[in-house]
Structure formats: structure tokens, C-alpha cells
Amino acid sequence: MRTVLVGNIKGGCGKTTLATHIAAAFAGQGLVTAIGDCDRQRSSLNWLRRRPAALPPITGLDWAKDVGSPPKGLDRLVIDAPAAMHHKDVEDLIAISDVVVVPVLPGAFDEDATAHFLERLAKVKAVRKNKRVVAVVGNRLRPGTKASEHLDGFFGGLGFPVVARLRDSQIYTAAAAAGSSVLEAGDRRARAYAAEWVPLLALIDSP
Numbered sequence: 001m002r003t004v005l006v007g008n009i010k011g012g013c014g015k016t017t018l019a020t021h022i023a024a025a026f027a028g029q030g031l032v033t034a035i036g037d038c039d040r041q042r043s044s045l046n047w048l049r050r051r052p053a054a055l056p057p058i059t060g061l062d063w064a065k066d067v068g069s070p071p072k073g074l075d076r077l078v079i080d081a082p083a084a085m086h087h088k089d090v091e092d093l094i095a096i097s098d099v100v101v102v103p104v105l106p107g108a109f110d111e112d113a114t115a116h117f118l119e120r121l122a123k124v125k126a127v128r129k130n131k132r133v134v135a136v137v138g139n140r141l142r143p144g145t146k147a148s149e150h151l152d153g154f155f156g157g158l159g160f161p162v163v164a165r166l167r168d169s170q171i172y173t174a175a176a177a178a179g180s181s182v183l184e185a186g187d188r189r190a191r192a193y194a195a196e197w198v199p200l201l202a203l204i205d206s207p
Contacts, residue, residue, distance in 0.1 A: 003078075007100060010110050015080055017172055026076040032073055033056075034076075037063060104138060111154045137162070140166065
């Protein structure tokens with residue numbers, strides 16, 4: 001089983017959007033997939049409740065109070081981490097993960113919080129010894145804005161690879177409301193946004 005942790009100590013950075021899309025990508029490949037929702041708001045689980053039966057199934061695990069044991073037979077597990085993670089929480093979740101995906105939004109507050117989170121990640125033994133893959137994703141970017149341009153400079157000093165840059169769009173809001181993802185929509189506009197996910201999904205799937 002391959003496990004992907006989506007985390008950041010900054011709330012509202014798009015963790016659930018990334019977690020649900022990554023899970024949808026796995027399920028679309030025919031892999032037995034689950035989402036472990038560790039956030040008290042249970043946003044990923046609410047997304048799953050809206051998910052149409054015609055789409056590939058994804059199992060929801062309510063881990064808001066305690067991280068449990070994943071069911072047997074899973075091919076892929078995606079963990080939607082809570083925003084308020086203490087150092088011990090970070091280490092515990094990384095211990096059961098293969099890949100850590102860190103979304104970051106443009107803006108000074110988000111950049112500061114993300115930099116602090118990445119500093120904490122760098123001190124975790126498994127990350128320090130390159131036994132875990134850490135991938136940073138620029139989320140809700142608006143090309144041409146000063147905030148997005150400033151984020152480019154922030155990326156340069158991270159020390160971790162920036163794997164994907166996802167544009168801001170209402171298409172994500174519509175997909176979330178429908179329990180779906182832009183990866184599962186067939187129209188041309190959705191395919192243009194889905195293409196931005198390819199580098200991240202390729203990294204996650206790589207040996």
C-alpha cells in the first residue's frame with residue numbers, strides 16, 4: 001500500500017482539494033483507495049457523501065479523533081491532515097506515509113506558516129534521511145498577480161521541490177459540491193486544469 005499525506009499547519013490552503021483529487025486519481029486507475037480524514041470539519045468525508053455512485057468508489061475513514069488502522073486490501077491511502085498539527089502529530093503521520101504533499105497559497109501569512117511547517121518537516125528523521133518524498137504545490141494561483149509572482153520567489157528558497165502549480169478557478173468549487181474532481185470531468189476546460197496535476201501525480205506514482 002502506498003500512502004500520501006497532505007498537510008500544512010496553515011488552514012484554508014487547499015489540503016482537502018488536493019487530498020480528494022489525489023484519491024480520485026488513484027480510484028480512476030482502478031486502485032482500491034481510501035481517504036483518512038483527520039480534520040474535525042470532516043470535509044473529505046462530506047465530499048465523499050456527495051460523490052455519485054457512477055464514479056470510482058473511495059472509502060472514507062473518520063480519523064478526526066484518532067488515526068486508526070486502514071482496512072486490509074487497500075492499494076492507496078490518502079491522509080487529509082488537520083491544520084493544527086503538533087510536532088508529535090507530524091512525526092506520527094509521516095511514519096505511516098510514503099509521500100508528503102504540502103499545498104501553499106500566495107500571501108505572506110501562508111508563506112510564513114508553510115516555511116515554518118517545512119522547517120519542522122526537515123527535522124523529522126525520515127525526511128532528513130530522504131526516506132520520504134516531500135512535494136510542495138502552489139495552489140489557487142492567479143497568473144500575473146503580484147501575490148503569485150512573490151510566491152515564485154518564496155518557492156526558490158524552500159529547499160523542497162515545487163512539483164505543481166494549480167490555477168485558481170470556480171471549477172474546483174463546482175467539483176467539490178458534486179463530490180467529484182476536475183480529473184473526472186470530460187470537458188475541454190476541465191482537461192486544461194487537469195493537466196496541471198500531471199507532474200504531482202507522476203511523482204506520487206513513481207517508485
